[in-house]
Amino acid sequence: MADDFRTTEVGGRYAQALFDLADETGALDAVRGDLASLKAAWLESADLRRLAKSPVISADDQGKGLSAIADKAKFHATTKRFLGLLAQNGRAGDLPSVITGFEARYAKKAGVVAAEVVSALPLSAAQTKSIQTALRTALGRDPELTARVDPSILGGLKVKVGSKLFDASLKTKLDQMTFALKRA
Structure with a gap:
């Protein structure tokens, strides 16, 4: 989808x-x-x-x-x-x-910066505001934030701004650990 x-x-x-x-x-x-x-x-x-x-x-x-x-x-x-x-x-x-x-x-x-936040569970208003503030600080302007829920990431967040993706999801961390263990 x-x-x-x-x-x-x-x-x-x-x-x-x-x-x-x-x-x-x-x-x-x-x-x-x-x-x-x-x-x-x-x-x-x-x-x-x-x-x-x-x-x-x-x-x-x-x-x-x-x-x-x-x-x-x-x-x-x-x-x-x-x-x-x-x-x-x-x-x-x-x-x-x-x-x-x-x-x-x-x-x-319009000079708008769009950001998409993906979380495993719906974000609270306080969490959304905190993310908005962090992105404003990092980008130097207010992003237009859209939130999406994807339970498959298990936990954490994925934040996409333009073509850049910040992936702090639990699934990605587990995948990285699995890969590291296979190489050891």
């Missing part, structure tokens, strides 16, 4: 088109909010992933499904039209890549 959010060449082209259109129409922030909602829905809903990725669901039906989601969520008209175009072109499965590409373009234009 989270691995779906890698930039691909096709997703990058669609992201650029959506970004340019949203920028020209003054809808950047609205479209960005819509895409953040779609990203959360993608991660939470197996039905949405199935709708977008299934080869047996026609592009027309994918378009209808995405349009219904956009209507229910009261998405901006630009986002709604774009989702229809994406489905019509048989690219609904590229939605995560488009979202990632759009986020990168927005961050570059």
Whole structure:
């Protein structure tokens, strides 16, 4: 699921088109909010992933499904039209890549530093604030923080800022110990 959010060449082209259109129409922030909602829905809903990725669901039906989601969520008209175009072109499965590409373009234009924190359990408000403060000190500006829960890391944290990953997860430490023991 989270691995779906890698930039691909096709997703990058669609992201650029959506970004340019949203920028020209003054809808950047609205479209960005819509895409953040779609990203959360993608991660939470197996039905949405199935709708977008299934080869047996026609592009027309994918378009209808995405349009219904956009209507229910009261998405901006630009986002709604774009989702229809994406489905019509048989690219609904590229939605995560488009979202990632759009986020990168927005961050570059707005000078936003995005940080993703992965933890084994949900973070408390105090923990989130502490991480935010530490990142602000390290980066020299406020990062836009997103948190994700991944029980497979067992404990600790993974923090990704741009292309840099700080991995202090228990799973990684155990893997490193296992590797060191095998070499001994």
